[in-house]
Amino acid sequence: MGIEDITGKAKDLLGEHGETVKDAIDSAAEKVKEVTPDQADGVVDQVADKVKDVIDGASGA
Secondary structure, three states: OOHHHHHHHHHHHHHHHHHHHHHHHHHHHHHHHHHOOHHHHHHHHHHHHHHHHHHHHHHOO
16 A cells, blocks of 8 residues: 555545534634633634635535
8 A cells, every 4th residue: 555545545534524623623722712812713724724615625516
C-alpha cells in the first residue's frame, strides 16, 4: 500500500464522514474555549474554520 492508496482512502473516508469530523472539530473547539482565556476564542474559531476548510477541500465538498 503506497502513499497514494492511503491518501485516496483518507479522502474517501472524509467524503463519507466529513460532516461527522467537522462536528467533532466544533465540539473540540468549544472545549478548548472553555479552558482557555476569552482572548483566545477568536484564534480557536479561526483554526477550527481552517481545518474544516481543509476537510472540505480534501473530500471534494
